[in-house]
Amino acid sequence: MPSDLNQKIYVAGHRGMVGSAIARNLQAKGYKNIITRTHAELDLTNQQAVKTFFETEMPDQVYLAAAKVGGIHANNTFPAEFIYDNLMVQNNVIHQAFVNGVRKLLFLGSSCIYPRLALQPMSEDALLTGKLEPTNEPYAIAKIAGIKMCESYNRQYGASHGVDYRSVMPTNLYGPGDNYHPENSHVIPALIRRFHEAKLANAPEVIIWGTGTPRREFLYVDDMAAASIFVMGLDKKTYDSQTQPMQSHVNVGFGSDVTIEEVAQAISKAVGYQGKISFDPTKPDGAPRKWMDSARLNQLGWKALKDLEAGLELAYVDFCTHNQSLVKL
Numbered sequence: 001m002p003s004d005l006n007q008k009i010y011v012a013g014h015r016g017m018v019g020s021a022i023a024r025n026l027q028a029k030g031y032k033n034i035i036t037r038t039h040a041e042l043d044l045t046n047q048q049a050v051k052t053f054f055e056t057e058m059p060d061q062v063y064l065a066a067a068k069v070g071g072i073h074a075n076n077t078f079p080a081e082f083i084y085d086n087l088m089v090q091n092n093v094i095h096q097a098f099v100n101g102v103r104k105l106l107f108l109g110s111s112c113i114y115p116r117l118a119l120q121p122m123s124e125d126a127l128l129t130g131k132l133e134p135t136n137e138p139y140a141i142a143k144i145a146g147i148k149m150c151e152s153y154n155r156q157y158g159a160s161h162g163v164d165y166r167s168v169m170p171t172n173l174y175g176p177g178d179n180y181h182p183e184n185s186h187v188i189p190a191l192i193r194r195f196h197e198a199k200l201a202n203a204p205e206v207i208i209w210g211t212g213t214p215r216r217e218f219l220y221v222d223d224m225a226a227a228s229i230f231v232m233g234l235d236k237k238t239y240d241s242q243t244q245p246m247q248s249h250v251n252v253g254f255g256s257d258v259t260i261e262e263v264a265q266a267i268s269k270a271v272g273y274q275g276k277i278s279f280d281p282t283k284p285d286g287a288p289r290k291w292m293d294s295a296r297l298n299q300l301g302w303k304a305l306k307d308l309e310a311g312l313e314l315a316y317v318d319f320c321t322h323n324q325s326l327v328k329l
């Protein structure tokens, strides 16, 4: 096994918001042997292509940040793609990683794995204790399958093959490299764009989807990347001390949440829009609240660094810098 900084690390989804943050954080830490493939070079839903890739490259570690990702509208509109693509990508990558001797893999899930009405803050133990939020159930089912796949490979092959596959459950993320599509994106990038366009057009009003009352916890993407690398770097005994036997997942949150109305006001301020904010209650609210209990990760020694106000300023700079080129259709 090569020394840590020379380990061959495959970051799947390196052109996405989280994958690109993981790759630049690894590079900043001195990791020299990061391998990547664009979606065009390697379609991770293609079993044979993924098999050939792993047999050729034989990575030591894998960060699985490639997925079909979108906000409430995209999840609600394209449920077939959200379940099919995500199951295929994660099945192919996790299985071929195992077959080709990868001992360390990090799977990125999502806070939507927890029941819609889970007790707040939501602990890792809330998994599979109730009904999911209908707007993103197919995506959540795929993510739950990913956690269970990691756990199953750990159970069956942990002792015999040294398999140690971990899963992180991020709260809602935002930051550089986000998707600013007007409908298919998450709330922060959607509203950065909407407020920016309203400011340029001197529009008197900006309309926010839903009632504005749902609560969300937002984490800056570089904090998420740091958490991912931190979790991968923990020795097994330390990691296992905070997770249940064979359980592979740990929450990654900022620590507190805000209402959608509050985040809209904060984005309007960051963008410099001075008009009125209105709400369209005919659009879905989704889960009433998603606030992670991140005590396990905090006890292991990680905490978020970037607060929402500072993070939104950086996200807006990113939007202005890249603007249209970052809009994925």
Ligand SMILES: NC(=O)C1=CN([C@@H]2O[C@H](COP(=O)(O)OP(=O)(O)OC[C@H]3O[C@@H](n4cnc5c(N)ncnc54)[C@H](OP(=O)(O)O)[C@@H]3O)[C@@H](O)[C@H]2O)C=CC1
Residues within 6 Å of the ligand: 012, 013, 014, 015, 016, 017, 018, 019, 038, 039, 040, 042, 043, 044, 045, 064, 065, 066, 067, 068, 069, 085, 089, 108, 109, 110, 111, 170, 171, 172, 173, 174, 177, 178, 179, 186, 328
């Ligand atoms: N953003 C968020 O708020 C949250 C994200 N997460 C999770 O974090 C991870 C990363 O999300 P994020 O960075 O935001 O998403 P992005 O959409 O920004 O990035 C996902 C990346 O995966 C690639 N990809 C998708 N499908 C395939 C495929 N079939 N073959 C190869 N590459 C593929 C995409 O390439 P291309 O664009 O070319 O298709 C893209 O580069 C995901 O697992 C997501 O579920 C969890 C909670 C919240």
Ligand SMILES: C[C@H]1O[C@H](OP(=O)(O)OP(=O)(O)OC[C@H]2O[C@@H](n3cnc4c(=O)[nH]c(N)nc43)[C@H](O)[C@@H]2O)[C@@H](O)[C@@H](O)C1=O
Residues within 6 Å of the ligand: 069, 070, 071, 072, 073, 075, 110, 111, 112, 135, 136, 139, 171, 172, 173, 183, 184, 185, 186, 187, 188, 190, 191, 208, 209, 210, 214, 216, 260, 283, 284, 285, 286, 287, 290
């Ligand atoms: C990360 C997470 O992302 C998705 O779930 P979500 O938390 O509901 O994420 P969202 O960012 O899309 O919405 C958050 C809230 O914000 C409101 N809202 C207002 N105005 C806009 C708006 O313009 N766009 C969006 N997208 N939402 C808006 C919106 O109505 C909702 O109440 C999952 O499907 C799933 O993929 C997942 O895991």
